[in-house]
Amino acid sequence: MVITEQKKLEEILRFLEGCERVFLLGCGVCAATWGTGGEKETREMAARLAEAGKTCTGWVVTEEATCDVRTTRRLLKQHNAQVEAADALLVLSCGAGVQTVAALVDMPVYPALNTLFLARLQNLSVCDERCRLCGACILAETAAICPVTLCPKGLMNGPCGGYKDGKCEVDRERDCAWVAIYERMEALGWRERFLIIHEPKDWNAARHPGFINKREGAAAGGAR
Ligand code: SF4
Ligand code: SF4
DSSP states (O other): OEEEEEOOHHHHHHHTTTOOEEEEEEETTHHHHHTSSSHHHHHHHHHHHHHTTOEEEEEEEESSOTTOHHHHHHHHHHTHHHHHTOSEEEEESOHHHHHHHHTTOSSOEEESEEEEEEEEESSSSOEEEEEOOOSSOOGGGTTTOOHHHHSTTOOSSOOOTTOBTTBOSSOTTSBOHHHHHHHHHHHTTOHHHHTOOOOOOOGGGGOSSEEEETTTEEEEOSOO
16 A cells, blocks of 8 residues: 655645645545545545635545546546636645646646555554565565565665664664564574575666556656
């Protein structure tokens, strides 16, 4: 899940300066689940903007992910009159969703959220980052625990000399990723696998911006 947080109202009002009428669009997938941009939050944002003197021409929450061009285009068409009546669109989704909307309309589009990370959702209040989208997954070699993400140094071989009592030297509250990998490998009877030395990570697979056309084959790099 893509984790987001709401921006402070002052920041939103700063970039909405000069835009009196605003249409709001929330995301019914990640932002709704995490409680930053679903129906409740979009409705609340509309009320906060109204309190600040703005006119909300309407609001809607996507049923699919806002970053899905097909369904977001359809939704914007359905709400065309309310969108056209606005000076700007405020989007309560991750950055990909905001840019999806911006590519579909000829008017100012602003983000209501900060996009934080890709996470495992433990419950509706707790999540933890689990993947840095490195493009060349090494979980098969690390007992399905990601050191690229969970080790603050991103070490491919560990633990480093700083770990203590199973905790990370960068943050003593957190488990050392490499100790966790060792313990899981031991539990799985894979102790010898822990001794394998991994090559430094090749970050070429993590080039940005990513681009894939499944019909024409995968490609990476270059804005389209
Ligand atoms: S190795 Fe790379 S792709 Fe796999 S979980 Fe870690 S960051 Fe994500
Ligand atoms: S203590 Fe463990 S998790 Fe922390 S930086 Fe060292 S190897 Fe990485």
